[in-house]
Amino acid sequence: MRAKARDAGASAWLENLPGLVGDLCREWELRPGGVFGDATEAYVVEVTRKNGTPAVLKLLVPRPGAPAAHEITVLRLAAGEGCGRLYEYDVGRGALLLERLGPSMAELNLPQPRRLAILADLAAALWRRTDAELPTAVTRLEWQMHYIRRQWRELGEPCSRAAVDQALAAAESRRRAWDPGRAVLMHGDVHQWNALSVAVEPSLLGRPARGAAGHGDGAGRFRLVDPDGLIAEPECDLGVLMREDPLELIDGDPWERARWLAARTGTDPVAIWEWGLVERVATGLVLTVAGVQPVAAQMLAAADAVSRL
Structure with missing residues (x-):
């Protein structure tokens, strides 16, 4: 977190952090405890x-980019449905008081098919029409296209030109397909590290329970955190699920995952597929820059494999 703050030019914020925490604890009548070291x-x-x-x-x-305002907007609108509850907030100070949840889905080692079902249901629970001031799918796509072109060259072409061209063509396709009439509120980064368990014993996770979107796969036992916050077609969120678990994706028919997600959520498999092409390359490059290996290399290898289909 310190490195991120310094890189963002927020050294003064770091120096003032103890005082800021103290002020908020007094104002919101909080007793502080341990710090989360992995943020x-x-x-x-x-x-x-x-x-x-x-x-x-x-x-x-x-x-x-106003990330605090966007996250607060999503959590306010969600009101605890699909996402963790927001108790207090201060947009100007970038402060949120949130429901305390349990371990992430990743820490609980749920099998990949079960994770996919729960995450799809959590994403769908959040989708709703809104006129909130949030970035749109077009904004996201334009950033992704610029980032892919620039970083692919700067990183020494860590995946094939075919994978890059395919991702850029898919981004352009989704940009042309932009339809405000289908746009809904969405999380924007639905994956297993952003899905935290509600306070239940891990032993209960195997029992049937009605999920947040009406399915019996346990979505009600998890809540999403750290929303990016944007307005887009529902398939945008599902494209993130196409980029995740890259080894499992290329182990079988990659299109099968897109079709399965579409059937579960009543959405378009082609749009899901195209968002997945963009997300896989863009995020693979982001993670390469951040040094998050082997996941970054796995995502880009999956992009290469899909480009040869």
Whole structure:
């Protein structure tokens, strides 16, 4: 988190962080606890509210693009459905007081098919029409196209030209298909590290329960955190699920995952496929820059394999 803050030019924010935490704890009547050491985009600390409720205080690293305002907007609109609950917030200080949840889905080692079902249901639980001021799918696509072109060259072409061309063509296709009439609120980064368990014993996770989107696969036992926040067609969220688990994707027929997600959510498999092509390359390059291996290389290898289909 310190490295991210310094890279974003937020050194003064870092220096003032102890005072900011102290001010918020006084104003919101919180008792601070342990700090989460694995956070990268924010300072996150356990707190206890005046009424004894466990919570989390999150202070986002200041950076361009109003990420705090976007995250707060999504959580306010979700009101605890599909996402963690938001108790208090301060947009100006980038501060959120959130429901304290349990381990991530990744830490619980759920099998990939079960993860996919739960994450699809959680994403769908969030989708709703809104006139909120959030970035659109067009904004996301334009950034991804620019990033792919620039980073692919700067990184020494870590995947094939065919994979890049395919991703850029898919991005252009989704940009042309932009339809405000189908646009809904969405999370924007639905994956197993962003799905935290509700406070239940891990042994209960195998029992049947009605999920958040009406399915019996346990979505109600998880909530999404850290939303990017954007307005887009539903298939945009599902494209993230096409980029995740790249080894499993290329182990079989990659199109089968797109068709399965479409059938579960009542969406378009071609749009899901195209969003997946974009997300796989863009995120593979982002993770390469960040040094997140072997996942970055696996995503780009999957992009290469799909480009040869």
